[in-house]
Amino acid sequence: MGLYELALMGAPTDEQIRELAECLSSAIDPFGLRLGEEVGWSIRPTRFDPPQTTAAAVAFFGGIDVSEEGLSAVLRSDIPILPVASTDGRFEMEIPQQLRALNGLNYSTAGPLRISTALLECVGLLPRQRRVFVSYRRGEARGAALQLFDALSSRLFDVFLDTHGIPPAEDFQAALWHRLCDSDVLVMLDTPSYFEVDGPVPNSVGLLQN
Numbered sequence: 001m002g003l004y005e006l007a008l009m010g011a012p013t014d015e016q017i018r019e020l021a022e023c024l025s026s027a028i029d030p031f032g033l034r035l036g037e038e039v040g041w042s043i044r045p046t047r048f049d050p051p052q053t054t055a056a057a058v059a060f061f062g063g064i065d066v067s068e069e070g071l072s073a074v075l076r077s078d079i080p081i082l083p084v085a086s087t088d089g090r091f092e093m094e095i096p097q098q099l100r101a102l103n104g105l106n107y108s109t110a111g112p113l114r115i116s117t118a119l120l121e122c123v124g125l126l127p128r129q130r131r132v133f134v135s136y137r138r139g140e141a142r143g144a145a146l147q148l149f150d151a152l153s154s155r156l157f158d159v160f161l162d163t164h165g166i167p168p169a170e171d172f173q174a175a176l177w178h179r180l181c182d183s184d185v186l187v188m189l190d191t192p193s194y195f196e197v198d199g200p201v202p203n204s205v206g207l208l209q210n
Contacts, residue, residue: 002040003033004123005050009070010084011063017043019112020059027120039125046070049077057122059084059115061107062094071096080122084115124184131158133183138163140191148187 006024008017025035035041042048047070050056057080060071074081075098083104085091091104105115120126132152136145142163149161160179166172180186188194 002036003038003054004125005040005042005048005054005056006119006123007042007045007048007056007058008061009044009048009058009074010061010068011066012044012059012061012084016061016107016112020116023112023116024119027116028125031125033125048074048079050079052077055123055125056080057119058082059119060095060099062086062091062096062099064094066094066096068096068098071098082115082118082122084110130185131160131183132185132187133160133180134187134189136189137191137194140193141189144189148189 008020012020021035021041024039024041028035028039033039040050040054048056048058058074059082061084063086071081081099081102083091083095083099083102085094085104085106087106087108091106092100095104105118107115117126124130134145134148136142138145145161146163149159149164152159160183162172162176166175
């Protein structure tokens with residue numbers, strides 16, 4: 001299993017599969033990820049049951065008398081499902097009843113790029129959904145924090161580091177609070193005196209101690 005799992009269910013055509021694979025591969029390549037490796041890629045599976053700890057999403061391609069095999073199990077698992085009709089006006093005809101309440105797309109209008117983007121949104125693999133807040137004590141972990149900032153930024157994460165993200169004359173603690181609340185992931189660099197309170201703390205650990 002990959003770090004992420006994507007599946008195409010229902011009745012995608014070979015051409016649609018190829019187009020989506022190309023778009024997805026181009027989108028995840030800057031993250032150092034490969035389709036079929038770190039990002040699992042299941043085509044028309046009769047059973048799609050990724051681990052609960054893995055971010056997963058499904059695009060279900062409708063059609064006349066399309067097979068619904070495995071669909072009920074995916075719905076019970078709460079994996080996001082994107083219904084995809086062939087063209088505008090055919091949603092009711094092509095999409096199974098149990099998916100019609102979901103917001104879907106049609107392939108002729110949306111195209112492979114939009115559908116690929118929607119799948120990546122569902123598993124949190126778009127840059128705007130990858131906001132990271134790095135909390136550390138400057139005297140002990142400044143070097144590691146800078147290395148982490150560079151490594152994550154190069155992989156298109158939106159990384160907040162206090163020495164890079166707060167303009168001069170800004171309210172330091174207020175800026176930290178707003179960025180922390182707006183982040184998806186908190187990375188704490190745990191060093192021996194990380195949680196010690198010994199006076200003013202001129203870095204992002206101070207916010208967590210208040």
